[in-house]
Amino acid sequence: xxxxxxxxxxxxxxxxxxxxxxxxxxxxxxxxxxxxxxxxxxxxxxxxxxxxxxxxxxxxxxxxxxxxxxxxxxxxxxxxxxxxxxxxxxxxxxxxxxxxxxxxxxxxxxxxxxxxxxxxxxxxxxxxxxxxxxxxxxxxxxxxxxxxxxxxxxxxxxxxxxxxxxxxxxxxxxxxxxxxxxxxxxxxxxxxxxxxxxxxxxxxxxxxxxxxxxxxxxxxxxxxxxxxxxxxxxxxxxxxxxxxxxxxxxxxxxxxxxxxxxxxxxxxxxxxxxxxxxxxxxxxxxxxxxxxxxxxxxxxxxxxxxxxxxxxxxxxxxxxxxxxxxxxxxxxxxxxxxxxxxxxxxxxxxxxxxxxxxxxxxxxxxxxxxxxxxxxxxxxxxxxxxxxxxxxxxxxxxxxxx
Amino acid sequence: xxxxxxxxxxxxxxxxxxxxxxxxxxxxxxxxxxxxxxxxxxxxxxxxxxxxxxxxxxxxxxxxxxxxxxxxxxxxxxxxxxxxxxxxxxxxxxxxxxxxxxxxxxxxxxxxxxxxxxxxxxxxxxxxxxxxxxxxxxxxxxxxxxxxxxxxxxxxxxxxxxxxxxxxxxxxxxxxxxxxxxxxxxxxxxxxxxxxxxxxxxxxxxxxxxxxxxxxxxxxxxxxxxxxxx
Numbered sequence: 285x286x287x288x289x290x291x292x293x294x295x296x297x298x299x300x301x302x303x304x305x306x307x308x309x310x311x312x313x314x315x316x317x318x319x320x321x322x323x324x325x326x327x328x329x330x331x332x333x334x335x336x337x338x339x340x341x342x343x344x345x346x347x348x349x350x351x352x353x354x355x356x357x358x359x360x361x362x363x364x365x366x367x368x369x370x371x372x373x374x375x376x377x378x379x380x381x382x383x384x385x386x387x388x389x390x391x392x393x394x395x396x397x398x399x400x401x402x403x404x405x406x407x408x409x410x411x412x413x414x415x416x417x418x419x420x421x422x423x424x425x426x427x428x429x430x431x432x433x434x435x436x437x438x439x440x441x442x443x444x445x446x447x448x449x450x451x452x453x454x455x456x457x458x459x460x461x462x463x464x465x466x467x468x469x470x471x472x473x474x475x476x477x478x479x480x481x482x483x484x485x486x487x488x489x490x491x492x493x494x495x496x497x498x499x500x501x502x503x504x505x506x507x508x509x510x511x512x513x514x515x516x517x518x519x520x521x522x523x524x525x526x527x528x529x530x531x532x533x534x535x536x537x538x539x540x541x542x543x544x545x546x547x548x549x550x551x552x553x554x555x556x557x558x559x560x561x562x563x564x565x566x567x568x569x570x571x572x573x574x575x576x577x578x579x580x581x582x583x584x585x586x587x588x589x590x591x592x593x594x595x596x597x598x599x600x601x602x603x604x605x606x607x608x609x610x611x612x613x614x615x616x617x618x619x620x621x622x623x624x625x626x627x628x629x630x631x632x633x634x635x636x637x638x639x640x641x642x643x644x645x646x647x648x649x650x651x652x653x654x655x656x657x658x659x660x661x662x663x664x665x666x667x668x669x670x671x672x673x674x675x676x677x678x679x680x681x682x683x684x685x686x
Numbered sequence: 687x688x689x690x691x692x693x694x695x696x697x698x699x700x701x702x703x704x705x706x707x708x709x710x711x712x713x714x715x716x717x718x719x720x721x722x723x724x725x726x727x728x729x730x731x732x733x734x735x736x737x738x739x740x741x742x743x744x745x746x747x748x749x750x751x752x753x754x755x756x757x758x759x760x761x762x763x764x765x766x767x768x769x770x771x772x773x774x775x776x777x778x779x780x781x782x783x784x785x786x787x788x789x790x791x792x793x794x795x796x797x798x799x800x801x802x803x804x805x806x807x808x809x810x811x812x813x814x815x816x817x818x819x820x821x822x823x824x825x826x827x828x829x830x831x832x833x834x835x836x837x838x839x840x841x842x843x844x845x846x847x848x849x850x851x852x853x854x855x856x857x858x859x860x861x862x863x864x865x866x867x868x869x870x871x872x873x874x875x876x877x878x879x880x881x882x883x884x885x886x887x888x889x890x891x892x893x894x895x896x897x898x899x900x901x902x903x904x905x906x907x908x909x910x911x912x913x914x915x916x
Contacts, residue, residue: 567782568784570782571778571782571784572795573767573770574741574743574770574774574776575770575771575776575795575796575799576767576768576769576770576771576772576774576796576799577767577771577799578763578764578767578768579763579764579767580764581799678743678744679743679744680738680743680744683743683778683782
């Protein structure tokens, strides 16, 4: 029972931790906590238009300076383009960043496989996703061509020198992303200082739950919505990943069912223990009934025993669960050490892992409360049926029982 | 009289498939309070069934048991348990001590349900029986650490601890050597005289006959003889 309890809270914490890491990674690599677009851009954002920029960045900066809990913000612009290298080409989504502020909001710079990150001054340098680089056989210092439509719908093409290869845990970035700075974008796209989106980072404390963080972000997003005119659209990470969040919710249900099975298996153990306890003591039950114990009193004795077993098992399970959670939350589970390239010879993406590195757990007090009540309930229920059986035996049957 | 047991037309039938087996046939019996009754008879004569019916561990197919003027047939399961608690002590052939309890705890077991006795009285009563039955110094031993005779003495003490009106003993000496068996019977006889408790026990050991005040012999579920010994 205690092991079942511990396993339940451990895996619950692990799954919650993985969910948090997934959301965190998407935020740190793709969209940040809050994204602001112009209203016109938002209406047609799937085609990545360049002629619908944010009208007044200062308006956003002014509001952000009055809001606490904003760590940093950065502009970005995305556009459709074609990468051409040695006769091979691929249509992809490119991202324009401001390297100096981008590193304060996003973690792209921490996901460099080789080469260096962009800076604000160098022109015509480019970062390429690892899978894309592999597909087109691109290496650092190679010169590749980007072809795209400018803001004025004119087709333009420029050569870029590959300064780094990006390898992230987000497949989309690896497979179909290139990144350039605004200085290069001006030359390629005639942006004239326009940006399409502002990405705002709200710090996520290490022990903060997804829901707790979301509430914090929602409040800040609300302040932006109230402060900005109707020309802007403000999205939180939850709005952007609605489908993903829904999927995550469903995944939580399925992982709950899996973990619940662990508890059920331990419940079978409890039922078996109680049945054995009753069968072993049928003769004793007979003696007690001969001495004047009423059937109800015999039943109550076994229920009490079940309750005590349940309480002890739950208390021990809670303690073990607490220890395992403390380890998972504060120390973390280092996947690299256990399943890293040095051990398995496989890369994270080849292992199909959605997250990589050190996985940290999440506290979930409800898992503890649920397990505690469930274990006691199971122990009492599993004591009830054999005790009912025992109390219905006749004294002579009990005494003959071997 | 208070404490008398009357059995009227008691029959007990067991069914083995379609075959009826009469364990007891038309038994009529009256046992006065304080009697020391030995029920004798060969195996299968119905001794255990008769004791079980007197002790309300089994229900007769026909007839009725009257105790203190009350017909036990009309009692519910809980009332029968209460009747056993207040009036009957049992001694079994295989002692039936609870192995995980010590000698003292085994003797104390029937007192768990007694709310009218003070804990001081309970302590004194247990101590008294331990001394009377020669169990001093063994209070904290477990049944597995005792000899057969000692185990049966603990069982006797357990049966007597709440001062029942009747003690029913089903072949209490069957698992003991002849010397120990005589000792156990002597103790029972002594308790019968000191505490005026009615003792009804079954045996097929002829050496025990000489201690009885009354010998009832059963054969094929019927009373063959009922002799008062002077």
